[in-house]
Amino acid sequence: MDLDAVRTVVATADAGSFHLAAVDLSITQQAVSKRIASLEKDLGVRLFTRTPRGARLTLDGQAFLPHARALLAAADRAVASVRPGRRALRVDVIGSRLAPSALLRDFHRAHPDTELDVVHLFDVAEAHAALLAGTIDASFRAAPAPGHPLPEGILAERVHDEPHDLLTGPAHALAGAASLTPERLVGHRIWIPGIVPGTEWAAYYEDLAAAFGLTIESTGPNFGVDALLDVIADTPSLATLVGAQTRLVWPTGHDLRRIPVAGPVPMYPHALLWRRDNPHPALAALRTHLAAGAANRPAAAVWAPEWARGWA
Structure with a gap:
């Protein structure tokens, strides 16, 4: 459906005349007449009756008008959804x-x-x-x-x-440290099950492990963060690395420890x-x-x- 014609119908209904609609739309009165005549031909009905006082909607025109307004509103929303500065x-x-x-x-x-x-x-x-x-x-x-x-x-x-924290359970050998250098992590198993080969974070942790001689494991299924926290809390031999700004919440009974890594600070x-x-x-x-x-x-x-x- 020609939206310009639909817009012309709405403008004419609001203005009450072809002439005033033409002024509102900045087009000629002849163009208003042609647009409406073309739409009436497509629909197979008359939308307006000319009167000495202007243009009056027919019964079909009255039935069509609310749908015409809805069409124009939908078109405006469609444009806004992709127009820079108006869409999210x-x-x-x-x-x-x-x-x-x-x-x-x-x-x-x-x-x-x-x-x-x-x-x-x-x-x-x-x-x-x-x-x-x-x-x-x-x-x-x-x-x-x-x-x-x-x-x-x-x-x-x-x-x-972003710096890193070492996350451990209460029984881990490093649980009591206030901070840790990367060298102090050598020999301890660091488990990060979310590492996927070929990703950018896999490349980062591979380089981190090589730089400091760390043991970073990604074995086993990744059941998500909550499952990881459960394992770290219950397994004294395992720890994991998390970003310092990663938001984590765990049950009080886990008693997990977040220990900053520094000297140097590994930065993601x-x-x-x-x-x-x-x-x-x-x-x-x-x-x-x-x-x-x-x-x-x-x-x-x-x-x-x-x-x-x-x-x-």
Whole structure:
């Protein structure tokens, strides 16, 4: 259905005349007549009756008018859903408990009027595909990870370096430490069942283990965070590494310990990825907000994988 013709019907019904509708629509009266005549032909009914005082809706016109208004409202919503500045900014944060989600929440607190659509994609390859397809506006990822170069047209800025905590149960040999150097983790089993070969986080933990001689295991099924916490609480020989900003809640009886790792501080490098030609104004605001936070990186000695060094 010709939406211009539908819009002309609504304007004519509201104005009460073809002439005033033409003025409201900034078109000629002849164009108003042609649009309505064409729609009447398609529908097989008369929508208006001309009178000395203007144009009056017929019974069919009265039946059609509320549907015409609904059609125009739906068209406006469809346009708004994809128009930069009017639709929500769609951002991938990997997971709701992880640091990128916290970064995006901080942005929303600073910009409460910015509408956000938060999604959770699996890995950087999926994020690249979504950015290129335009189904998301931005993604928080460790980039550029080995095996995952930035595609043409995708840009990245390093926006946040996240320290690690060692998470242990109360009976673990390191449970009483106030902080730990990476060297003190040597010889202890670190279990991270969520490591998937080929992902950016797999590349990070592989490099971390090689740099400090750590034993990082990913064996066994990944039943999720709650199951991981249960195992760590009950198994004195196992610990796990978590991002310092990862949100975790566990039963009181678990008595888990989060111990900062420092000297040097291993840093997981979070970057924001976006498509070069994306004009969404909220994307620029997000980048500015994150850049201000990135300027406050820790001054202490840090470690990051080779592929994450030398760019910011």
